[in-house]
Amino acid sequence: MSALLTQFVTEGRDLLEQASSALLELERNPGDTSRLDALFRAVHTIKGASGLFDFLPFTRTVHAGEDLMDAIRAGDVAFTPELADLILEMLDRVSGWLDDLADSGALGPGAEAQGDSLSARLRERIGGAQEAPVEPTNGVGTCVEASWHRVLYRPHEAVFFSGGDPLRMALSTPELRSVSLLMPETIPAVDSYDPFLVAVGMELLSSAPLAVLEEHFRYVVDQVEILAELAPQSPPPQHGAVNMGDEMLGVAQALITSQQRLIACPEHKEIRAPSLASAQQVLARVAAHLPDAPTGHDLGGAPLQAEALDALAAQLLQSLAPPQAAPMAAEADVSPLNETTASEDPVTEAPASLEAAPRKSAVLRVDAERIDQLMNLTGELIVAKNAMPFLARKAEEIEGARELLREIKTQYDMLNRITEELQSAVMQIRMVPVGSVLGRFNRLVRDLSRKLGKQIDLRTTGEETEADKTVVEELADPLVHLIRNAIDHGFEPPQDRRAAGKPEVGTLRLHAFQRDDSVVIEVADDGRGIDLVRVKAKALERGVVDADTLERMSDDAALQLILAPGLSTKEEISDLSGRGVGMDVVASMVRRLGGAVLVESTPGAGTTVRITLPLSMAVQRLMMIEVDRNLFGIPIDTVVESQKIPTARIRRHRDSEMFVLRDRMIPLVRLRRVFGLPGVAGEETVNVMVVNVDGNEIGLAVDRFHPGVDTIVKPLSGLLAQTSGYAGTALLGDGSVLLALDLPEILECHLN
Amino acid sequence: MPLELSPGRAVLADHVEIHEAETLLEWLRETDDPVVDVGPCSSMHLAVLQVLVLAKPRLEGVTGARDWRALLAPPHVFQPNV
Numbered sequence: 001m002s003a004l005l006t007q008f009v010t011e012g013r014d015l016l017e018q019a020s021s022a023l024l025e026l027e028r029n030p031g032d033t034s035r036l037d038a039l040f041r042a043v044h045t046i047k048g049a050s051g052l053f054d055f056l057p058f059t060r061t062v063h064a065g066e067d068l069m070d071a072i073r074a075g076d077v078a079f080t081p082e083l084a085d086l087i088l089e090m091l092d093r094v095s096g097w098l099d100d101l102a103d104s105g106a107l108g109p110g111a112e113a114q115g116d117s118l119s120a121r122l123r124e125r126i127g128g129a130q131e132a133p134v135e136p137t138n139g140v141g142t143c144v145e146a147s148w149h150r151v152l153y154r155p156h157e158a159v160f161f162s163g164g165d166p167l168r169m170a171l172s173t174p175e176l177r178s179v180s181l182l183m184p185e186t187i188p189a190v191d192s193y194d195p196f197l198v199a200v201g202m203e204l205l206s207s208a209p210l211a212v213l214e215e216h217f218r219y220v221v222d223q224v225e226i227l228a229e230l231a232p233q234s235p236p237p238q239h240g241a242v243n244m245g246d247e248m249l250g251v252a253q254a255l256i257t258s259q260q261r262l263i264a265c266p267e268h269k270e271i272r273a274p275s276l277a278s279a280q281q282v283l284a285r286v287a288a289h290l291p292d293a294p295t296g297h298d299l300g301g302a303p304l305q306a307e308a309l310d311a312l313a314a315q316l317l318q319s320l321a322p323p324q325a326a327p328m329a330a331e332a333d334v335s336p337l338n339e340t341t342a343s344e345d346p347v348t349e350a351p352a353s354l355e356a357a358p359r360k361s362a363v364l365r366v367d368a369e370r371i372d373q374l375m376n377l378t379g380e381l382i383v384a385k386n387a388m389p390f391l392a393r394k395a396e397e398i399e400g401a402r403e404l405l406r407e408i409k410t411q412y413d414m415l416n417r418i419t420e421e422l423q424s425a426v427m428q429i430r431m432v433p434v435g436s437v438l439g440r441f442n443r444l445v446r447d448l449s450r451k452l453g454k455q456i457d458l459r460t461t462g463e464e465t466e467a468d469k470t471v472v473e474e475l476a477d478p479l480v481h482l483i484r485n486a487i488d489h490g491f492e493p494p495q496d497r498r499a500a501g502k503p504e505v506g507t508l509r510l511h512a513f514q515r516d517d518s519v520v521i522e523v524a525d526d527g528r529g530i531d532l533v534r535v536k537a538k539a540l541e542r543g544v545v546d547a548d549t550l551e552r553m554s555d556d557a558a559l560q561l562i563l564a565p566g567l568s569t570k571e572e573i574s575d576l577s578g579r580g581v582g583m584d585v586v587a588s589m590v591r592r593l594g595g596a597v598l599v600e601s602t603p604g605a606g607t608t609v610r611i612t613l614p615l616s617m618a619v620q621r622l623m624m625i626e627v628d629r630n631l632f633g634i635p636i637d638t639v640v641e642s643q644k645i646p647t648a649r650i651r652r653h654r655d656s657e658m659f660v661l662r663d664r665m666i667p668l669v670r671l672r673r674v675f676g677l678p679g680v681a682g683e684e685t686v687n688v689m690v691v692n693v694d695g696n697e698i699g700l701a702v703d704r705f706h707p708g709v710d711t712i713v714k715p716l717s718g719l720l721a722q723t724s725g726y727a728g729t730a731l732l733g734d735g736s737v738l739l740a741l742d743l744p745e746i747l748e749c750h751l752n
Numbered sequence: 753m754p755l756e757l758s759p760g761r762a763v764l765a766d767h768v769e770i771h772e773a774e775t776l777l778e779w780l781r782e783t784d785d786p787v788v789d790v791g792p793c794s795s796m797h798l799a800v801l802q803v804l805v806l807a808k809p810r811l812e813g814v815t816g817a818r819d820w821r822a823l824l825a826p827p828h829v830f831q832p833n834v
Contacts, residue, residue, distance in 0.1 A: 002767045002795035024791065051832030054819045059833050160770060160799055167798035171820055179820075181805060181828035190781060190807045195773040195799055199806060251831065285827065 009102045015042040020091050024442045027084050038070045057115025064119035071126045142598045148229040154201040175208035239436045260313045263306050338365040379712035380425045385419050386733030388412040434512045435463025437476050448487045453506040462512035467519040470618035478586045482523040490527035530601040559599050563587035620713050624706035627671045633740040642689040669750045670701040693743045713740045765792035772800035780807045
């Protein structure tokens, strides 16, 4: 895929996001014109950029959408929820096409038909008469910006050596209307020409504001000249002598006026004649396209003098523009921009105020893959660093290597410090606000609540809370489940809410905040709450717990049973949450990310589900334990303490063993048994690592304790992907592989 | 391969980078009545474009092009569909 297309897809996605959030806001406050403008702008920019490529169905559809929004802006069409549905459908379609473009560089099959039907439906709303085909030859622009800009871009001869590509820069100009190559005065001979020197220039016409263009060309500011240009007015047909679209009209005007400038320019004698010849040639070509241009034949003949050419150009201008527009075009054109900014013209003042504070971009847009690569390399550096203690141990065994040993240790300390700093710096780069995920749910909530006939107000707080990019990305799926659950099961239908004395509009709160090294996301509804009696009954019926255990459970603990697999208290199966895809999926997703889920609920008042996730998942500190000469890792945040428990203090109750530690009864899980290894006979004490799994303390009986280690845990893949009991593998400094234990699964293994 | 050369005919595909400009120019210098097909080309560096517009080989895939390829043939003007 070309770099230009990649850029188009990335920016297109951003713009779509902006458009849909503006649309949803607009739906909430239909009178908010600033949202309507934002929506229009986003769609307009996508349309403009799509014109660079030959994706006609794409451009046509977005164009129809833009026209519809323009009609809404003008008050010709009323904004209704149905209209919003249609615009959302268009945004979805465009998003689908962007995915196609990202995958294959072309629109998917059937794009033509999809685009036709969608744009027809969009145009239907405006009243089909305004149909405006997007053929470049007769495109009728509907937007009437008052000022355009012409950019003369003459790249330095040696610009290629600094890695620049002026063509790419030119083609990605915002709201580009036209590009023409400016050929060199003398065409170099093919035999002597150096391909690595820039020979051509470009003249661009854009409808973007000055500030945007200055931003775009900020690195080549010395190579461009930006001039104000009067935008083509929508010509009232009875005025225009020429039947041509205002796009083309604008280009023709621009071409003629630029020739006038060339003619008026006092240049060196030796290039005066070629300049005039060139101007004459261009004017002749323009005249050839004007059926009733009075001067076409004059231009085609012998070289004309400057005055004659200028007069002919003025005549041409008049013949193609409404009488009052022509002098304005000429006027606006001849003065370079820095002079016009001070004028009273209200249109040029807006960009001028922007110009006063030039935006220095301190933010880099970097491909996520590069950051991932940096993270991976940092991870590998950490692993490599971990090799040094092994090296030190080897040095210890060598006679007379004390000096070497001390040096290794000093070097290790330094390397350790640097890698830690590097790691935290990379982590900082990867931190993104969770708002990027939370913002997406407006659409989901809107669609679901409309479908179910419930009115729900989504309130999002703490969007600025930051977490690692992977964490934020992985958050999306569990949250979608939770929100669906809340809307489907949590909120009562409006009549029930009224009967219960609650406001008809339910409130769904998404709240994000940081606590210690974790990011916490709460999904809270003010619906009916969870029926604990039914949860308990279901849990018994499905055999999730036995009656004894259930008896002893606190209400809070019993509530967490809804996270167990196979437990859904809603009898009927809706097409939203579906069958069997319930809270257990959320719980397992979150656990896989090293987080935890907690459910709180008050009958009649609502339910809150709290997801706690580590801020970063890339580098994990594991505690190493040894079982039968094999090393295993346990996430350090689950470790409570390590103890040597005398065998005599271990009590048996039926099949299970437990011990009392500071007045707490802690069940003992012998890892040797879990792994199917023979036990160790006759030991006096047992090494126990007390860990906290989902709020319960468990003692793991191990052979030996080992120090903690920083690792990157990679999930099991390939043939091993289905192996239960392990969270993944990590590479140790000596090159051996450490298996990281998945404690909830180990526990399940033990219980069965 | 972004640049495929065969006797008398060059085919440009995908994105043609700056370093291909020299190879292309060499080939254009050596070839009588060269034909360059830019049909499969999605984008090219200005250096490559320059070689094509200055050396003026016969071009294929340009006539009727509604994208940037319109720049390759006189009058070297491209108007995006707006």
